[in-house]
Amino acid sequence: MPAAGSQLSLPFLFRRVRVLRGGALLLLGLAGAGAAHAALELYRERASPYDLALTGRLAGVPAGEKRYAHWADLRALPTTKLRLSGEFVKGEQELTVVFLSDLWAALPRAAGADTLLATCGIDGYASVYRESFMAACRPFVVLEINGQGPEKWPPPGLDYNPGPYVISISATLAPAVAQLIDPGHKKPWGVTELELANFAERYRGSFSGRWAALSARAEAGREIWINSCASCHRGPAGTFGGTKSDRPFEVLAAHAGYNAAYFKKYVRDPQGVIAGAKMEAHPHYTDAQLDALIAFITAEPKASP
């Protein structure tokens, strides 16, 4: 695994963004579509850097323990070949993928599991996939690029390694993807671990206490927060979030509450405010979306009747 220091450099972030811009996509064929899902074999010990770690609500696994799935067992699940242009390398390429919903179906899920949290062990980046999102946007895990698995990555022409696992989505496969404000936050690479989570439990802090009865725009802001900002930031009262940013939520709340103009400028263009800022820019956010985020972060209450 590369040294963490080099991975946290600025180019790393730009690289992450680059993968996010996918080209045109063609579905080549469904292998095993409709076939009964075999249960995925899980192992107690890591056997290879290409194992996928699994945690959370796994049936028959004590809370807090990890299990590992082998790449070859994932490859044996129902897979699909997608033909894309420019997704990882220049020109046409063929990806062998397993839809997250098929992986989900093959996992030994314990009661209450309704969400997958994908995290990157190198930089703490996280993406959240609720069951409804898996159905509507059809995210997929990339197992091969042009027939080659992660032990052969990066493929020729790519100057960083997207492995061991990279998840992606495409508007060509699922039109709902075109409605997302930040599709990029659903396309993490360097994914090493999936948690089978209960959404209400992991995000409780964003729905209770001061965040229990929010204004309508604060509720809209909460959706943006959970699907975008939480890739790198923990939320209120211990709510789940990535650990790429170590800024406490209270610091963000202070900015949002006392200096909305600074907050907006920063979120749209962090590098323009602080040279070398590690945060991803969100230049496409409208004032209404940023106001919604501020309303959520500052817990704007629902007007009393």
Ligand code: HEC
């Ligand atoms: C790719 C990771 C990432 C994402 C996504 C992200 N942030 Fe950040 N954010 C950071 C990091 C890292 C910092 C700490 C400053 C730095 O090193 O750039 C930060 C800092 C900030 C700050 C400034 C805090 C300060 O002390 O000045 C604000 C405000 C902020 N983020 C808000 C947001 C909001 C709102 C979103 C969602 C729209 C968001 N961030 C999404 C990584 C991210």
